[in-house]
Amino acid sequence: MKIAVVGATGLVGTQMLQVLKNRKFPVTELIPVASERSVGNKIEFDGKSYRVHSMQEAIDAVPDIAIFSAGGSVSLEFAPKFAEKGTIVIDNSSAWRMNPNYKLVVPEVNAHELHNLNENDKIIANPNCSTIQMVVALNPLHQKYKIKRVVVSTYQSVTGTGKAAVDQLMSERKGETGNKVYPHPIDLNVLPHIDVFLENGYTKEEMKMILETKKIMCDDSIQLTATAVRIPTMGGHSEAVNVEFENDFDLKEVREILSNSEGIIVQDNVSKFEYPMPIHSEGKDEVFVGRLRRDDSQKNTLNMWIVADNLRKGAATNAVQIAEYLVKENLLKTKTV
Ligand code: 2RA
Numbered sequence: 067m068k069i070a071v072v073g074a075t076g077l078v079g080t081q082m083l084q085v086l087k088n089r090k091f092p093v094t095e096l097i098p099v100a101s102e103r104s105v106g107n108k109i110e111f112d113g114k115s116y117r118v119h120s121m122q123e124a125i126d127a128v129p130d131i132a133i134f135s136a137g138g139s140v141s142l143e144f145a146p147k148f149a150e151k152g153t154i155v156i157d158n159s160s161a162w163r164m165n166p167n168y169k170l171v172v173p174e175v176n177a178h179e180l181h182n183l184n185e186n187d188k189i190i191a192n193p194n195c196s197t198i199q200m201v202v203a204l205n206p207l208h209q210k211y212k213i214k215r216v217v218v219s220t221y222q223s224v225t226g227t228g229k230a231a232v233d234q235l236m237s238e239r240k241g242e243t244g245n246k247v248y249p250h251p252i253d254l255n256v257l258p259h260i261d262v263f264l265e266n267g268y269t270k271e272e273m274k275m276i277l278e279t280k281k282i283m284c285d286d287s288i289q290l291t292a293t294a295v296r297i298p299t300m301g302g303h304s305e306a307v308n309v310e311f312e313n314d315f316d317l318k319e320v321r322e323i324l325s326n327s328e329g330i331i332v333q334d335n336v337s338k339f340e341y342p343m344p345i346h347s348e349g350k351d352e353v354f355v356g357r358l359r360r361d362d363s364q365k366n367t368l369n370m371w372i373v374a375d376n377l378r379k380g381a382a383t384n385a386v387q388i389a390e391y392l393v394k395e396n397l398l399k400t401k402t403v
Pocket residue numbers: 194195196222223225226227260261271376
C-alpha cells in the first residue's frame with residue numbers, strides 16, 4: 067500500500083506512523099506530508115528515512131490511502147483533492163464527521179458501513195477521541211439492553227490539545243512561564259472547557275460526543291448529555307459514564323459482554339485496587355473499562371469508568387484499523403486516474 071500521512075510530524079501524526087509500524091500495516095511506500103517549512107526534512111519510519119513531501123507532491127503521487135491529521139481547515143481544502151484522484155482519505159479532524167454524505171467509523175461498531183463506499187464517498191471521518199472510546203464500550207451493551215440515556219463526564223489528557231499543551235503543562239510544573247494554550251493554568255487545575263463554547267452553553271467537544279455517538283451507533287433515539295473536562299494528565303482520556311437502559315441487566319452478564327467484545331479490556335477488581343487509569347492506557351490500542359456497578363438511584367442504570375489512549379484508539383489506532391478493514395475486505399476501489 068502506498069500511504070500518505072498528512073500532518074506526519076504532529077503528536078497524532080507521529081502516533082500514526084508508530085501504529086502503522088506496530089500493527090505491521092503493509093506499507094510499501096510512505097509519503098509523509100507536513101507544513102511547507104518541513105518539506106525536504108527527513109523522518110524515520112520502520113528503520114528507513116523518508117523525505118517530507120509537500121501536499122501537492124503527495125496528491126500527485128496518488129496514494130492508495132491518505133491518513134489526515136492536520137486540522138479541519140487543511141482537511142477541508144485538501145482531502146477532496148486526494149479523493150478526486152482516487153485516493154481514500156481517512157480524516158482525523160472534525161471537518162467531515164457530521165456531514166451526512168460521509169461515513170463516521172469506529173470499526174468495532176460500524177465497520178460494516180465501509181462496504182457501501184462509492185465514488186463520491188472517498189473521505190472517511192475518524193471520530194473525536196472521547197467519542198471513540200465511549201462508543202466502543204456502549205455499543206455491545208446497547209445491542210443487548212438498548213440504551214435510553216447516557217450521562218458522561220470526561221477527564222481528558224492535555225495530549226488531546228497537542229504538543230503546545232503538553233509544553234504548557236510541563237513548563238508550569240517547572241515553574242516556568244511560557245506560551246499558554248489554555249486560558250488558565252493547567253497544572254494543579256481542572257478546566258471544564260474543551261474546544262469552543264457554543265450558544266447552547268455546551269462546548270463543541272461535548273456536542274461532538276452527543277452528536278457523533280448517535281451517528282456512529284446509528285440511533286437517534288439515544289439521549290446523551292456530556293461535560294468535557296481537561297485535567298493535567300497524559301496517557302489517555304478517562305470517562306465516568308452513567309447509562310440507563312430500556313431493559314434490566316445482570317452485572318455479571320455485563321462484565322461478560324464487555325470482556326468478550328472486540329477492543330475492550332475489563333479491569334475491574336476493586337479488592338486489588340484494579341481499575342483503568344491513563345498511566346496504564348498510554349501506548350495501548352484497547353479501551354479499558356472498570357468500576358462497573360449498578361446506579362441504585364434509578365432502574366436499569368449502570369455506572370462505568372472508561373479509559374483509552376486518546377492518541378492511539380482515540381485517533382491513530384482507529385484510523386489505521388479503518389485502513390486495515392478496507393484492505394482486509396478488499397474495499398479499496400480502483401483509482402479513477
Ligand atoms: C481533545 N477531543 O482532547 C480533542 C482531541 N481530538 O481536545
